[in-house]
Amino acid sequence: MNGPGTDLPALVALGDAATRDPAVAGRKAANLARLAAAGLPVPSGVVVTAGACARILEACGLGPDPTPEEVAACPIPGDLRDQLERALASFGEAPLAVRSSGMAEDLAGASYAGQYETVLGVRGADAVADALRRCLTSAFSGRVTAYRAATREAGAAPMAVLVQPLVDADVAGVAFGLPEPAVRAIVARADGIPLCAVETIRMLVAEGRLERVDGAYRPVGDLGELAAPETLRSLIASRLDALDPADRSLLQDASVLGQSFTLGGLAAVTGQPEPTLEPRLRGLVRRELLELEADPRSPERGHYAFVQALIREVAYGTLAKRDRRTRHLAVARHLEASGDDEVAGALAEHYLEAHRASAEGAEAEAVAAQARIALRGAAERAAALGAHDPAIAFIEKALGVTSDPSEQAGLLQRGADSAEAAGRYGAAEGYARRAIAVHEATGDRLAAARATARLASVLVSAGQIEPAIAAIEAALATRCRRAPRRRLRRRSRRSSRAPSSGPTRTRARSSPPTARSRSPNGSTSTRSSPKRWSTRRPP
Structure with missing residues (x-):
């Protein structure tokens, strides 16, 4: 040195x-x-x-x-x-x-x-x-x-x-007077790029979402989720347009994998061998579009990553929907083939993104079915690990691609279980009540009663004893009403199969059973079993 x-x-x-x-x-x-x-x-x-x-x-x-x-x-x-x-x-x-x-x-x-x-x-x-x-x-x-x-x-x-x-500031000299929540939103959107913070402020002022009062900026209402300024998107898009078409396509493929990715994952998306991809990736590192994690202490050693999240957003945004669907499905199949339970969440997300990029109709429904399976699996794994908040997030996404009422009710039940385990009793109550409503809408009162009992359990956990007792009584009342009705229906079905006269009913009950036997020549004959009793009168 x-x-x-x-x-x-x-x-x-x-x-x-x-x-x-x-x-x-x-x-x-x-x-x-x-x-x-x-x-x-x-x-x-x-x-x-x-x-x-x-x-x-x-x-x-x-x-x-x-x-x-x-x-x-x-x-x-x-x-x-x-x-x-x-x-x-x-x-x-x-x-x-x-x-x-x-x-x-x-x-x-x-x-x-x-x-x-x-x-x-x-x-x-x-x-x-x-x-x-x-x-x-x-x-x-x-x-x-x-x-x-x-x-x-x-x-x-x-x-x-x-x-x-040390100048203790997130965006020094950029947004004087903004309240802390607004500053946090702008800093998060900037992703470490000072120019992004400046352009975000300009965008919000131009849109009327920020106003300047007495030399300081003030938000007009809730800023909500902030999009990247078009000025920055245009700059990054210009950089990508200047790339060789093969390198630009490689960045688009990588953007489907996420903010960071492995060489093997990219090979699965592109269908190209790793030795062919590696020198091209290193070229994109030299252009400061990607970076390589080489720290031996890092669990992501050997992973590539986009230098800024906005670069990935712009690259992904240039893909047509059908291309997104094809690539997300390729990644999902690659993850499935790995057999690694650790990637359950990523697998679910790729199926979900493939569904969002699918055309309406049979194509979308086929991918939705795969997404539902993957999302349920991810929710179950997260719940088994005690990660109930991620489990709830997967359940919500699964509900978004589920139209069958019975599947919806099952997901809502899982949501109630995870929310209760996480101590989010309000959310658990909401899931249980939604499950009750689904069962009632389909006329399944017994399932609604069971869901009501589950609601009562949630209310007990939340310390709401009186509402819990009322819910249990309602569930018991429904089940008690159902049992006699089921017996009456069974009796009416038996009665409807026979004429109403007494002797005829007796004949129906006393009709002898028949049995089939095979003769030595292979033919089949029918014989009657001996009569044990009968009210039939002789002719």
């Missing part, structure tokens, strides 16, 4: 002219220094130069490509720590942000976005020294090594580290 600037001071202020040189302060700090020099409001800071960082590794006797564990064990020299302590005094008690500033960052072909470490809320010289070491260690992590390989860079680039007072 040795590089330029090893003969410069260990620390430089962000406002110094030397900091504008990326070879001294790294590109991130150098760009901020240039903005400050242009008169823009940039928080003050101090930079541990690339030369100082290189000397830390040299003092530990480390070579040009050490392991992360070796760097993490490397101490910060005492003289550098003392300089840090003096420099930090000017920041007072403010929490600090300690950030990487690599020489390879913020380039047109390699931004290194999110690759290096950033430590927030740091206080005191000792904590800053630890954070400095973490930033240096991240330069040699498996994630960064994979990124360098994807961008075809040789060796670790020199790194500086920037220390600044």
Whole structure:
């Protein structure tokens, strides 16, 4: 990691002219220094130069490509720590942000976005020294090594580290005066892209959903779910249009799999072998449309992911409905073939999306049947694991593709069970009452009585004893009324099969049974059993 600037001071202020040189302060700090020099409001800071960082590794006797564990064990020299302590005094008690500033960052072909470490809320010289070491260690992590390989860079680039007072804000300078719920909605939609937050504010103002009052923005009603601004969608769509058609199609296929995906899953959707797909995926990593998780500690190691959720949304939005259906069904069959119970939820979602993309009629109903089976299975698995909230979500989705009343009632019963187990007694009561209504609409009063008894159980769990007693009494009354009626119907059916006169009824009862026997020649004859009693008069 040795590089330029090893003969410069260990620390430089962000406002110094030397900091504008990326070879001294790294590109991130150098760009901020240039903005400050242009008169823009940039928080003050101090930079541990690339030369100082290189000397830390040299003092530990480390070579040009050490392991992360070796760097993490490397101490910060005492003289550098003392300089840090003096420099930090000017920041007072403010929490600090300690950030990487690599020489390879913020380039047109390699931004290194999110690759290096950033430590927030740091206080005191000792904590800053630890954070400095973490930033240096991240330069040699498996994630960064994979990124360098994807961008075809040789060796670790020199790194500086920037220390600044922490600005505690989600969207600083973008939406002054917005209430916390509105800020959370905008931050969630931005997905880490500052430009997205700015464009979302502009979109909401243009739509009349935000208004400016006394220099601050105020929402007009509930903002609800926010869509991505069309300006950003257009920008991303332009990037995708510039791709080779085969690469653009590959991104569309990947978008069906979700925000992250495996090479095997993509091979199942495209029908192409993994060795053919891998170099193309690495090309999309270099274009910063995808990223590869290479951290050996991550459970998703080897997975690819879209750099931003909005890129996936735009790629997916360019697929025709029939293409979406075909691809979702391909993924569902791939998941089924894996035989892994862990993917029950994903399997259900792909069948559901295939149904949504299907044309009305027999095609949609066939996929709906598969979706119902998968959703019920996912709900059962979630409930068995004690994850009752996801189970309820799967049940609600299954209800959306179920028209048969008996199936609806069964799903509602499962919903009541999971909601009660989760302590959501209001929701459980609602499911039980809906099940009662379905049974009553079909005329199945006995099933309605059973559902009423289930409602009573829910009410007892909720502490509503009097309503529970009333529900139980109603269920018992229905069953008691049903039993005599069933007996009367059986009697009436027996009576209706015979004439009304007494002797004839007796003859019907006393008709001798018959039996079939086979003669030696193979023919079949019928004989009567002996009469035991009869009221028939002789002629």
